[in-house]
Amino acid sequence: MFFEHIVPVHSDLCIRISELREQSEESSEKMQAYLEGYRYLVDKMKNSPMLRLNKQPLFVWHDRNSACWAFEEQRILHNYHRLLMKDAKACFANCDYKGAKGYLGRAVDCCKEMLQTRWVQTPYVKGMPELQLPYVLSMLFRTKGTYCYNAHMFKTSPLVAKMAYNFVELANCLWKKNEDKEYENKLKAHYHHSVASTSEDFKETISHSKMAVELYNDPKMLEDHQVWNERNNTVHFETPDKITVELFSIETALKKV
Numbered sequence: 001m002f003f004e005h006i007v008p009v010h011s012d013l014c015i016r017i018s019e020l021r022e023q024s025e026e027s028s029e030k031m032q033a034y035l036e037g038y039r040y041l042v043d044k045m046k047n048s049p050m051l052r053l054n055k056q057p058l059f060v061w062h063d064r065n066s067a068c069w070a071f072e073e074q075r076i077l078h079n080y081h082r083l084l085m086k087d088a089k090a091c092f093a094n095c096d097y098k099g100a101k102g103y104l105g106r107a108v109d110c111c112k113e114m115l116q117t118r119w120v121q122t123p124y125v126k127g128m129p130e131l132q133l134p135y136v137l138s139m140l141f142r143t144k145g146t147y148c149y150n151a152h153m154f155k156t157s158p159l160v161a162k163m164a165y166n167f168v169e170l171a172n173c174l175w176k177k178n179e180d181k182e183y184e185n186k187l188k189a190h191y192h193h194s195v196a197s198t199s200e201d202f203k204e205t206i207s208h209s210k211m212a213v214e215l216y217n218d219p220k221m222l223e224d225h226q227v228w229n230e231r232n233n234t235v236h237f238e239t240p241d242k243i244t245v246e247l248f249s250i251e252t253a254l255k256k257v
Contacts, residue, residue, distance in 0.1 A: 003041065006057050010044060017041055028083035028103070035076045042069055064128060070117055078130055081110045081139070097154035104147040108257070111140035137250070138175035141167045144257050149187055158198060161191040163256065166248040188245065189216035196228070206232050207240040
């Protein structure tokens with residue numbers, strides 16, 4: 001794709017944006033630079049209503065192509081989101097929760113920007129999940145859930161852990177093809193364990209701890225549950241309750257995202 005062959009003006013700018021497009025997959029920073037440059041060029045063209053292109057562009061995304069400039073912007077946003085999540089995962093793996101927070105926050109904003117474009121649901125558009133509202137909402141909620149999980153790992157918070165689970169559970173409901181039940185159960189288990197770890201009510205502690213180890217196989221959760229269970233069998237003699245976690249509606253999630 002050479003923008004200088006399509007747009008008859010702003011040659012230096014078009015050449016620079018073509019270069020940015022070529023380099024965009026190298027990092028999230030370069031994808032961001034391409035996005036900003038692309039939007040700047042589109043704004044320039046919008047402010048020149050008499051501008052006649054040399055030829056129609058042909059933007060390609062997966063196995064689809066389009067001459068629509070908004071189509072290319074959506075492609076950039078999705079790829080930018082993918083690279084940001086990759087960077088966040090690398091930070092998280094190194095326990096750099098502050099670094100991950102920055103990438104995840106930008107990824108959430110990226111999803112919000114995707115939602116600003118509404119597509120006429122032609123058969124062509126319906127064939128692309130990335131242009132469907134439920135798909136993008138699912139991506140937004142999953143990303144926000146991961147953002148909350150990262151915050152919880154930095155500083156234990158039952159409220160934040162519950163939000164992480166709520167967002168991911170809703171994301172799984174919205175787009176079943178991308179459902180990750182294991183991740184959902186993991187976040188739910190972290191919520192139960194965080195309540196067990198911070199509660200001053202032992203019945204609440206043993207109840208939530210039992211729920212956590214039933215949902216997810218985690219060494220720390222199993223170790224803590226064994227300690228609490230031994231204490232229960234020798235001191236408290238409580239019968240664990242079954243805990244029901246209140247879920248988010250789409251309206252509630254959108255208010256909190």
